[in-house]
Structures are given as structure tokens and as C-alpha cells.
Amino acid sequence: MARYVSEAVIRRLPGYYRHLRELEAAGVVSISSRDLGEQMHQTPSQIRQDINCFGGFGRQGYGYNVSELKERIGEILGLDQPHRMIILGAGSIGSAIVRYPTFPMEGFRTLAVFDSAPEKIGTELAGVPVYSVDALEDFLRRETVDIAVLCVPRDAAQATLDRLVAAGITAVWNFAPVDLVYPPDEVVVVNVHLSDTLQVLSYKMAHRGEA
Amino acid sequence: MARYVSEAVIRRLPGYYRHLRELEAAGVVSISSRDLGEQMHQTPSQIRQDINCFGGFGRQGYGYNVSELKERIGEILGLDQPHRMIILGAGSIGSAIVRYPTFPMEGFRTLAVFDSAPEKIGTELAGVPVYSVDALEDFLRRETVDIAVLCVPRDAAQATLDRLVAAGITAVWNFAPVDLVYPPDEVVVVNVHLSDTLQVLSYKMAHRGEA
DNA sequence: TAGATTGTTAATCGATTAACAATC
């Protein structure tokens, strides 16, 4: 255990978490890597390797306790800690994030939304106040914020990120379709390039049945 | 050229496309794999390998013509063909997709939105009509639809997908946070599990500076 | 032509899979 955890493993963890939660809800108490692999279309070997990056919580001859493994993966993902978020941009993507139903119960709480359009400032979005971006630095000085969600238009994204980093934000979830430039040791950025995934779909449609 | 194209390469293509479009807009005429690699934080080798999956359109001693390469990657991604989409679910994610600004100019056109809430049926979302899901099969019989975008709640996703597949839809862009079950030779599914990427961010925050 | 840079083959690196002894 405690070996180096590759990006590939990290990206599979949420899938395990989701599947285990469903098994738990279905009343399944224990599961073997063989059965879990079958259900998730992975090899049992891969599942055991992945889980053992973090230490063995399986039992020989028995498998894994579903609730315990789910709980542990949740901890590894940091879901046992609450996260305080702000959203930059009160457009349609920003609205969708504020309203995303499962975030509150996963510990992700949105404190405020920031926008530059005067008609939006002072309103609320699903109960969350919309402030002027001018008040951003002030707000960050007063409140503890863990994650900034970037939902501003493409052309505003880099400048907004620069402000966030200067104000001490260390984690950004970016929805703007740009490759942002930032100091990697000061801030973690995870991109959701929606257009990219749609283009991957387009590729697969165009090249169906080639492989 | 014309070798097997791995998933890893496919997922990098939209990034190339985006970057080349920006270079083109900036008036850059040609670029070497060395410079492109530097700008995109990749090795020149990888860029040449990736591009050569599809045939050599570089010139020795010169590099690649930006516009030509962009155009060719666009074709490979299938962006030269128009795509007709429908959206399932008129909630906040569905609304965000209808309004996504760059889709129309990339050839992705939304024909209709389907929902089950009576108060939404008959209205419009950014100029696109909202129909009852009851009318789904009828609509698909009358109209040519390439892509269905699944934005329904978690618990309705599987049933909706089943209906889509039964009605002959062969490409689905899924936003519901579930692992859908489907016949892989009948339909291509690309998932956008928003919650997963947020959890990856959470992981990286919790384990900052470990590697 | 000489210099630069590709296309492509070979070497390396990392991730996935297989195997099996340890053990519940």
C-alpha cells in the first residue's frame, strides 16, 4: 500500500464510489473483486490493484465489505470533508451547477455566485446570492472558500482565473473551453471541456465499426 | 498512417483542434511539432505520432500548415458534417446545453427538447420547442436525429436510454450520473459525469503535494 | 546546398493482466 497513485487510478475512484453506493442501497453486504469486476466491466486484477494503492481492506476468502469500502474510498476522495464553493458566472452553466441535486449531500456547498451583469447582481440563484465580481476579493477575504467554479465566457476565463489565484484560491473547476495558464504548484485545475466530449462522440460516430 | 487509433489519441484530438483554431485566429501560418508541443505541454514525438495516425500532412523542414491541419483534424472529428440533436430533459443541464454558445457554429444543432412536466410542454427553450416525451417516438419517425443528449434525472436515465435505443438512436451524450447498460454495437455512449470530475478535484486537494 | 523538421522505427516507460502463495 501507499504506493504512487497514477492519474488513471484516481479517475476510476469516483466510478467505484458510485457503484458501491448503489450496491449498498441494494442491500449487498460484501462483494469479491471477481463480481465487482464483472459488474463494472473491469478485470478483478485491476480492481485489486487499484484498491491496494491505498491499503488492503479486503479479506481473503470473503471479499470486500461494501459499506466499509465505499466509506474508505469516500475518505480517499476527500468526501468526508465539507467543501465550500463559489461560482464565477451566473449564466446557464453556473445555474446548472448551483442546482445540481447531489452536490449538497456529497458535502459540496455553494456559498455565492459572482457575475458582472448589473441586472443579475443582488438576485438569487436557487437560494444562493449573486454578487458583483467587484466584490470577489472582499468576499474571499471574509469567507473560507475551497473551490472556485469557473463558468464565465471563454474570453473572460483567463483573467478571472488570474484574479482567483491572486486572491489565494487553490482549487478550480473549469467549464470554460480554454486551456488556462496557471502556476501548477499554487492551484489545482480540473477541466470540464464539454465541447471536447461532444467532439469525441462525433469522432466515434464518424468512425463507427472501424476498429 | 491509417493505423489503429487508440482512445488516448482520440481524446487528445479536440485539444489539438482548439489550439490550432486559436493559432489560426492569431494569424500563425505554420508550426513545428516542437513549438506546438511546447505550447501544449506535450512532447514533439507524441504530436507527430498522433497526427500520423491519420496520414502525414506535415512537410519536412517546414512543419505543419495551421489552417490545413486544423481543417483536417476537424474532418477526422466529423465536424465537417452537421449534427442534429435532441435533448431529453428540460432541467438546468438541458437548458445549459441548448444555450451552449459554440455548438451551432461547430455544426451541432438542437431540434427539440423533451420533458415530462406538463407546465414545460409547449414552451420554448432558447427558441427550441419543448415537447412531451410521449411524442418522442413519433418525432424520431418523422425527423432525422443523430445525437440524443440525456439530461433526465438519474432514476429516469436507463429507461429513457432504452426508449431511445429502441427508436433507433445510435449516439448518446449522457449527463446522468449512472453507468448505463446498453448494446455497444447498436449505440455509442459518451458520458459526462460531472460529479466524478468534481470528486477528482476533491482528491487532488486532499492529496496535494504527495507525489 | 545546408538546415530544419518530418515520418517512422526502435527503446523505454507505465499500466494492465496473470499467477500464485498467504490467509481468512
Place this chain on the structure above:
DNA sequence: TAGATTGTTAATCGATTAACAATC
């Protein structure tokens, strides 16, 4: 106990990087 299944090491597979001859 015997059977099952893990944790872990070794083997394989695939993807990335390096090298270099071909050529613009």
C-alpha cells in the same frame, strides 16, 4: 478443515519517448 479470495509479485501489453534516415 477446505474453499475462496485477497495481496502482491511477475509477465504482458500498450502508450509514450527517443533516435535518425528521408526529404522539403
